[in-house]
Amino acid sequence: AQSVTQLGSHVSVSEGALVLLRCNYSSSVPPYLFWYVQYPNQGLQLLLKYTSAATLVKGINGFEAEFKKSETSFHLTKPSAHMSDAAEYFCAVMNQAGTALIFGKGTTLSVSS
Amino acid sequence: EAGVTQFPSHSVIEKGQTVTLRCDPISGHDNLYWYRRVMGKEIKFLLHFVKESKQDESGMPNNRFLAERTGGTYSTLKVQPAELEDSGVYFCASSRAGTKNTEAFFGQGTRLTVV
Numbered sequence: 523a524q525s526v527t528q529l530g531s532h533v534s535v536s537e538g539a540l541v542l543l544r545c546n547y548s549s550s551v552p553p554y555l556f557w558y559v560q561y562p563n564q565g566l567q568l569l570l571k572y573t574s575a576a577t578l579v580k581g582i583n584g585f586e587a588e589f590k591k592s593e594t595s596f597h598l599t600k601p602s603a604h605m606s607d608a609a610e611y612f613c614a615v616m617n618q619a620g621t622a623l624i625f626g627k628g629t630t631l632s633v634s635s
Numbered sequence: 636e637a638g639v640t641q642f643p644s645h646s647v648i649e650k651g652q653t654v655t656l657r658c659d660p661i662s663g664h665d666n667l668y669w670y671r672r673v674m675g676k677e678i679k680f681l682l683h684f685v686k687e688s689k690q691d692e693s694g695m696p697n698n699r700f701l702a703e704r705t706g707g708t709y710s711t712l713k714v715q716p717a718e719l720e721d722s723g724v725y726f727c728a729s730s731r732a733g734t735k736n737t738e739a740f741f742g743q744g745t746r747l748t749v750v
Contacts, residue, residue: 625677
């Protein structure tokens with residue numbers, strides 16, 4: 523069965539600092555992996571997705587994630603945080619049937635000036 | 636193009652009452668999903684429609700929850716009777732027909748509070 527673990531429910535960084543949000547997955551089949559972001563009072567928005575092509579995936583707003591099979595990880599990074607990046611971030615894996623997303627518990631990112 | 640729209644944005648009801656949540660997917664999207672996030676927990680899948688048919692309802696908690704998608708357009712999720720543990724944010728998402736990597740677009744969610 524597929525599952526996702528996000529390490530750290532809260533991450534705080536200074537503006538301009540590196541953002542690293544951790545996600546580890548468990549999957550019995552080659553996974554399809556996603557990162558979603560939820561800004562205050564908005565719905566979930568897709569940041570990026572891995573679908574077995576390039577292992578380094580670039581997304582919107584300067585975010586990227588690297589699929590590492592040996593580490594079963596799909597960590598999200600951004601070189602320089604902006605205040606506008608403050609939000610909750612969700613890692614997700616597609617279930618085996620391809621009918622639903624399985625989400626992690628989410629990580630709230632705070633950015634201070 | 637309008638996004639996924641959910642009504643109401645907030646609902647506060649008493650235990651034992653009935654509540655109906657509505658989701659209008661993006662026009663032309665055959666797939667419609669309901670998810671729920673109970674406070675402090677992860678977002679969990681409830682069910683999946685392909686057009687008007689329920690493709691997967693394995694995530695529905697119990698028979699107090701009833702989802703419909705009349706004519707393959709908008710969907711409703713009814714909770715009857717509501718219990719305290721039903722409180723949470725209910726998300727709807729839609730996607731085009733396609734493969735597993737097809738992007739799902741989410742609505743803003745309905746925050747349900749049962750008191």
